[in-house]
Amino acid sequence: MKSKRAHILLPHDLVKEIDSIVGPRGRSAFLVETAREAVRRKKLLRFLESDTPAWKDADHPDLARGAAACVRELRQESERKRTRKQRRAKK
Numbered sequence: 001m002k003s004k005r006a007h008i009l010l011p012h013d014l015v016k017e018i019d020s021i022v023g024p025r026g027r028s029a030f031l032v033e034t035a036r037e038a039v040r041r042k043k044l045l046r047f048l049e050s051d052t053p054a055w056k057d058a059d060h061p062d063l064a065r066g067a068a069a070c071v072r073e074l075r076q077e078s079e080r081k082r083t084r085k086q087r088r089a090k091k
Contacts, residue, residue, distance in 0.1 A: 010018075015027070022030045057063070062070050 018027055
């Protein structure tokens, strides 16, 4: 991944605290990781505060008959596979 140099100003006490945790050679990696976490958290909060649905019904046609029917089918399929596997093991 490409990197871009950015000149940022941090309070001296914060730099000392970061260095005490990760050392001066780990400062950039620490700030990158912390910034990524903050961006992810902000995006998630923005999404949760919006009216945008988590998914579209068109993307999940298997749930058209309801979640219970979908789960029932998945369990039946799993049971059939388990039974077949047991039969093969007995041979």
